[in-house]
Amino acid sequence: MTLYIFYFLSFLAVLSALMVVFSKSPVHSVLYLVITLFSLAGHYVILNAQFLAVVHVIVYAGAIMVLFLYVIMLLNLNQENEQHKTNLLKFAAVISAGLFMILLIGTFKGTEVFANVVGGQSEIGMVKNLGLVMFRDFLLPFEITSLLLLAAMVGAVILGKIDKPKKA
Secondary structure, three states: OHHHHHHHHHHHHHHHHHHHHHOOOHHHHHHHHHHHHHHHHHHHHHOOOHHHHHHHHHHHHHHHHHHHHHHHHHHOOOOOOOOOOOHHHHHHHHHHHHHHHHHHHHHHOOOOOOOOOOOOOOOOOOHHHHHHHHHHHOHHHHHHHHHHHHHHHHHHHHHHOOOOOOOO
C-alpha cells in the first residue's frame, strides 16, 4: 500500500511541477507549486518524518507561497510586456534539461531507492520522539532560546513604538 501511495505522490509532484513551468499565469504557477510542496510533505510522512512534513507545510506552502503571491501581485505582470523567446533559446533549454536528466539518471543508477521505506521500522522523525529528546536532553538551551526570542520581541515593540510629540 505504501508503494502505491509513494507512486501517486511522485506522479502528483512531477505533474504539478511541470504545470508550474508550463502555466501561463504566474498565480496558477504558484498554486501548482503549493500542490507540489504538499505532495513532497506526503513523502516525508511516508518516510516517518511527521515533524519535518508539518514544518515543510507551514514554512514553504504557507509563508513562502504567501510571499510569492504578494510579489506577483505587487509586480502586476502583464503578458504584453513579456518578451517572447526565440526558437533557438527554447531548443537550448530542452537540450540542457535533457542533459541534466541524463546526469541524474547516471547518478542514481544502482542506488537503493526504497531502503527502509517499505518496512517503516524507523521512528527517528516521529514528533513524540523529537519532543522527548528536546525536553529531556535540551531543556535548558530550549528555554534560553525562548527567553532570547521574548527579549527580541520586546525590543522590536519598543523600537517600533511611535513617540508622540508632547504638547507644550
